[in-house]
Amino acid sequence: MSQRFRSLLLAWVLLMVLLAIEFGTSFLPLDRSARPLVLIPAVLMVAVVGTIFMEVGRGPEIVRLFAVAALLWLSMLLGLGSLDPMTRIDYPVQAAHPR
Amino acid sequence: MPEASLTHEFQYSSARHQAETAISGMWLFLATEVLFFGALFLTWIYSRHWNQAGFDAGARRTDLAIGTINTVILLASSFIFSAGLAFIEAGNTRRLIQCCAIAWLLGIGFLILKFGIEWREDFSKHLFPGPDFAINGPLGGGARIFFVFYFLGTAVHGLHMIGGLVLVGWIILRARRDEFSFRYYTPVCVVGLYWSFVDMVWIVLYPLIYLVGRGP
Numbered sequence: 083m084s085q086r087f088r089s090l091l092l093a094w095v096l097l098m099v100l101l102a103i104e105f106g107t108s109f110l111p112l113d114r115s116a117r118p119l120v121l122i123p124a125v126l127m128v129a130v131v132g133t134i135f136m137e138v139g140r141g142p143e144i145v146r147l148f149a150v151a152a153l154l155w156l157s158m159l160l161g162l163g164s165l166d167p168m169t170r171i172d173y174p175v176q177a178a179h180p181r
Numbered sequence: 182m183p184e185a186s187l188t189h190e191f192q193y194s195s196a197r198h199q200a201e202t203a204i205s206g207m208w209l210f211l212a213t214e215v216l217f218f219g220a221l222f223l224t225w226i227y228s229r230h231w232n233q234a235g236f237d238a239g240a241r242r243t244d245l246a247i248g249t250i251n252t253v254i255l256l257a258s259s260f261i262f263s264a265g266l267a268f269i270e271a272g273n274t275r276r277l278i279q280c281c282a283i284a285w286l287l288g289i290g291f292l293i294l295k296f297g298i299e300w301r302e303d304f305s306k307h308l309f310p311g312p313d314f315a316i317n318g319p320l321g322g323g324a325r326i327f328f329v330f331y332f333l334g335t336a337v338h339g340l341h342m343i344g345g346l347v348l349v350g351w352i353i354l355r356a357r358r359d360e361f362s363f364r365y366y367t368p369v370c371v372v373g374l375y376w377s378f379v380d381m382v383w384i385v386l387y388p389l390i391y392l393v394g395r396g397p
Contacts, residue, residue, distance in 0.1 A: 086267040086270070087264060087267055090260060090263050090264055090267060091260075093260070094256065094257070094260040097256050097260075098253070098256070101249075101252060101253070101256070104388060104392065105249060105392070108388070108391075108392035108393070108395050108396060109395070109396055110396065111396065112396060114233050114234070114237065115233070117237075117393045117394070117396060118393055120388050120392050120393050121385075121388050121389075121393070124384050124385055124387070124388050127384045128381050128384055128385065131259065131377050131380060131381050131384065132377075132381070134263075135259055135260065135263045135373075135377040135380075136373075136374055136377045136378070141201065141204055141205075142201045142204070142205055144205045144208075145204065145205055145208045148205065148208040148209050148211075148212045149208065149212070151212055152211065152212035152215040152216070153215075155212070155215070155216055155219070156215050156216065156219045159216060159219045159220065159223060160219060160222065160223055160226065163223040163226065163227065164223070164226045164227065164230070167226070167227055167230035167231065168230070
């Protein structure tokens with residue numbers, strides 16, 4: 083019990099540190115298009131919650147399958163969905179002249 | 182994972198099989214929830230890409246202090262519920278009830294801050310994307326889309342929180358009736374998964390709403 087509690091407490095401290103990093107980096111003078119990098123600590127926090135609080139490594143094999151499937155579907159959704167905005171080139175449109 | 186309960190339903194080969202099915206079922210449900218929220222996150226990516234300046238103007242009008250306090254509250258709530266699960270694994274029902282009660286109260290605190298204070302302030306500052314929206318000019322369109330995302334995202338997350346609070350309350354009631362022991366605590370595991378997932382969603386929403394658009 084105390085071993086499990088210790089690992090939970092450690093995870094919570096780690097989450098607080100990651101939150102502080104995330105909070106701090108949001109004030110860095112990053113370019114507007116580079117600002118989504120602020121999300122990196124959030125991704126690590128999700129991983130900590132998934133592995134330690136939700137114990138994805140414990141339990142039946144199918145739990146891992148569902149977790150991996152969720153990540154795969156999510157990456158397909160976000161990857162394919164953002165393909166258009168990330169790769170489209172906008173060409174300036176010539177202004178119409180009134181006759 | 183609970184080792185065994187005393188009885189099991191007829192369709193399962195053992196109590197362990199029943200417990201594993203319940204936990205796997207919750208994980209499958211959460212996998213569908215990932216896609217549900219994934220669509221919301223995709224709208225953020227797409228909308229911000231085309232309206233970066235307007236999105237950032239909207240994000241700077243959000244209440245960073247309340248957002249950050251709420252993040253700490255939810256992380257603490259998830260940690261404390263997980264601690265309660267560890268306590269019942271060791272057979273300590275009293276500590277489970279205490280942990281669940283604290284987790285429940287923290288959840289209520291989150292909702293009060295979010296909807297009782299922050300949303301009220303947002304409405305009074307005319308940040309709801311309606312006819313008297315506060316941000317006008319060239320950034321108005323992007324800021325409107327940001328606040329549609331903000332209100333939709335926080336409302337959907339809030340509904341999940343309310344569902345989670347009902348479930349945590351149900352665990353407290355069952356624990357008070359002494360229905361859990363070190364041999365049977367599957368519902369605590371299942372509700373714990375859901376509660377941590379709601380926390381996970383907020384971990385992603387927090388920077389999308391409050392942090393990415395901020396900065397010098």
